[in-house]
Amino acid sequence: MVEVRLEKITKKFGDFTAVNELTLTIKDGEFLVLLGPSGCGKTTTLRMISGLETPTSGKIWFGDRDVTYLPPKDRNISMVFQSYAVWPHMTVYDNIAFPLKIKKYPKEEIDKRVKWAAELLQIEELLDRYPAQLSGGQRQRVAVARAIVVEPDVLLMDEPLSNLDAKLRVMMRAEIKKLQEKLKVTTIYVTHDQVEAMTMGDRIAVMNKGQLLQVGPPVEVYSKPNSIFVATFIGAPEMNLMDVTVKETDKGIALEGEGFEILLPEDLGEFLKNYVNKTVVFGIRPEHMTVEGISEVLHVKRKAKIKGTVDFVEALGTDTIIHAKVGGKIIKIKIPGHVPIGLGRPVDIIIDLDNIHVFDKSTEKAII
Amino acid sequence: MNDKTRFMLKKLLLYSFLFTVVVWIVLPIIVSILYAFSSKLDYYDPQKVIPTHYTTQWVKTLLFTLGAWDGIKNSVIVAILTIIISFSLGIPAGYAIAKFIFPGKDTIKLSIIALRMFPIPVMAIPLVVLYIKLNLIDTLLGVALAHTAMALPFVVLITSSIFAGVSKELEEAAMVFGVTRLGAFFRITLPLALPGLAAAAMFTFVMSWNEVFVASILTLKNRTLPAQILSIMAGSSGGAAPPYYKFAAAFIMTLPAMIFIFFARKYLVSMWGITLK
Incomplete structure (x- = not known):
């Protein structure tokens, strides 16, 4: 168990920069999720931590040990691969025992540890089988058992749940999280699934195009995204974004969009003083709005009201997502429970002003 | 219906x-x-399709008087040498082509096959001259080297496609869990490639076993079985051999190859409940 520090690591493949000057510290015992779309450099980052790739520049530290150019076998790490990578020519027992055998543990110790790991993952009955005789979920368990059997300093997981069906994925998500909390091993978990990131990570590091955009606890990344990319990548349905113009009125600063105007409270207006008469991007999550007269569930202290018409309704059972037409644009509103509402009906949309976001149009960074 | x-x-x-x-x-x-195994009379009897009297005389004569037994021994040695040499050269080459990206890769792949374009008779004289200079003429190693040259392109291509079928992550997993790249090759890739390698070995064996031209021009005393049979049948020992000798020779030539394939066969289809292509 160890702290992992990445210092300005860069990885280039020819002219293509996969990871660009990434600096990040993963605390001892922490569960950090690297989140981003495919091709964002998260897997490359993980592979550099594992030693399967070496950075073009920068340093990687495990505690006070510089491991930048160390081969994987000397790093005392474990990894769970996306394809599980359990060896088909070995039984489940031999698969799990492999790291121990390589490290020359005594036979009884190997047996004890394999049984311990198998019990933890509930695969004791499968020890004599070959991987070809196992289901995907069982292979996944074997891969995890093999990864924890050596008590690694760092546990790396590369989209380990992406090949499982939805139901199994939810179950394994909870199990891996519980296991990590029990073992307290520093874990770096790569995924493109924002739900996985939100539910599992102690902290989330969001990456895009080789850049680290934001690091923080899930709730913080969700409620205070620092850029348009993070704001839209996390949360489903994604945040509504609209181009608006900042206007100075006699009542204060207001945001003027196509077919609506939102007057901001003084403290929020402060932030936009320098943007008067400029275009900014206004963002609001579907769950931070409601439709007047339909749901009183949203407890908002400060609110704004805009007008729209119901264009389409997605009834999901637990939630209802109303697509409302405001000006020429569609805004999605998420309301808990089942809400019967007629198409084409004019509605008053209530916006929770304490949960709005405003981004700079050119830099895409958050202003509010 | x-x-x-x-x-x-x-x-x-x-x-x-x-x-x-x-x-x-x-x-x-x-x-x-x-x-x-037919007796001479039964063989020439037009009334009999299936002979009723049998003799081991032809096979025995071929084997022990006419040198086919030595030919078998030589052929086995040559075939095994060919497998050893072509595998020790072909496996690393096949692995490199399957797993690494390097400049000139496609050219190398093409030129490996292009090597087989040249008809062997064209190369016969230069080859003999070269072998005389190298003191390889009339040696089993010499024949094995020539057979290696013929089998190697296929060994490289077959093994590279086998190695390409072993996923990269399986090797990387081994490296993460404590072995070097070479260790990962020997512990993971090679065992997984075994069925395919058996197929390649079978191919090489049969090719070497059946090859007659190169073996005939490169050897005189240490002949492999096909070369020996050819010289017997073509009548270098005085006149062409009677037909039942030819059948006996065919029998002698087929049997060992069939035995070899029978034993290598079980590695071919599947192991550990999986089929690698």
Whole structure:
């Protein structure tokens, strides 16, 4: 168990920069999720931590040990691969025992540890089988058992749940999280699934195009995204974004969009003083709005009201997502429970002003 | 026509097709075995299709008087040497082509095959001259080297496609869990490639076993079986051999190859409940 520090690591493949000057510290015992779309450099980052790739520049530290150019076998790490990578020519027992055998543990110790790991993952009955005789979920368990059997300093997981069906994925998500909390091993978990990131990570590091955009606890990344990319990548349905113009009125600063105007409270207006008469991007999550007269569930202290018409309704059972037409644009509103509402009906949309976001149009960074 | 008769008809067609194929392959082998042991009189008797009197005289004479036994020993040695040399060269090459990206990779792949474009008779004289200079003429190693040159392109191509079938993550997992790249190759990739390697070995063995031209021009005393048989049959020992000798020779040539394939066969289809292509 160890702290992992990445210092300005860069990885280039020819002219293509996969990871660009990434600096990040993963605390001892922490569960950090690297989140981003495919091709964002998260897997490359993980592979550099594992030693399967070496950075073009920068340093990687495990505690006070510089491991930048160390081969994987000397790093005392474990990894769970996306394809599980359990060896088909070995039984489940031999698969799990492999790291121990390589490290020359005594036979009884190997047996004890394999049984311990198998019990933890509930695969004791499968020890004599070959991987070809196992289901995907069982292979996944074997891969995890093999990864924890050596008590690694760092546990790396590369989209380990992406090949499982939805139901199994939810179950394994909870199990891996519980296991990590029990073992307290520093874990770096790569995924493109924002739900996985939100539910599992102690902290989330969001990456895009080789850049680290934001690091923080899930709730913080969700409620205070620092850029348009993070704001839209996390949360489903994604945040509504609209181009608006900042206007100075006699009542204060207001945001003027196509077919609506939102007057901001003084403290929020402060932030936009320098943007008067400029275009900014206004963002609001579907769950931070409601439709007047339909749901009183949203407890908002400060609110704004805009007008729209119901264009389409997605009834999901637990939630209802109303697509409302405001000006020429569609805004999605998420309301808990089942809400019967007629198409084409004019509605008053209530916006929770304490949960709005405003981004700079050119830099895409958050202003509010 | 109802479904049942259609089904029966389909089955009948399938079985008659299979029957034809099997007969086409197996019948000549059975015939050559029968006539290899047929007595001279039975062989020449036009009334008898299947001989009733048998003798081991022809096979014995071929084996011990005419040197076919030595030929078998030489052939086995040459075939095994060929497998060893072509595998120790071909496996690393196949691995490199399967797993690494390097400049000139496609050119190398193409030139490996292009090597087989040159007809061997064209190369016969230079080869003999070269072998005399290198003191390799009339040695089993010399024949094995020539056979290696012929088999190597296929060994490289076959092994590279086998190695390409072993996923990169399986090796990387081994590296993460404590072994070097070489260790990962020996512990993971090689065992997984075994069925494919068995196929490649079989191919190499059969190629070397059957190869007659190069073996004939490169050896005189240390002849491999086909070269030895050819020289017997073509009458270097005075006149062409009678037909029952030819059947006996065919029998001698087929048997060891069949035995070898029979034993290598089980590695071919599948191991550990998986099939690697």
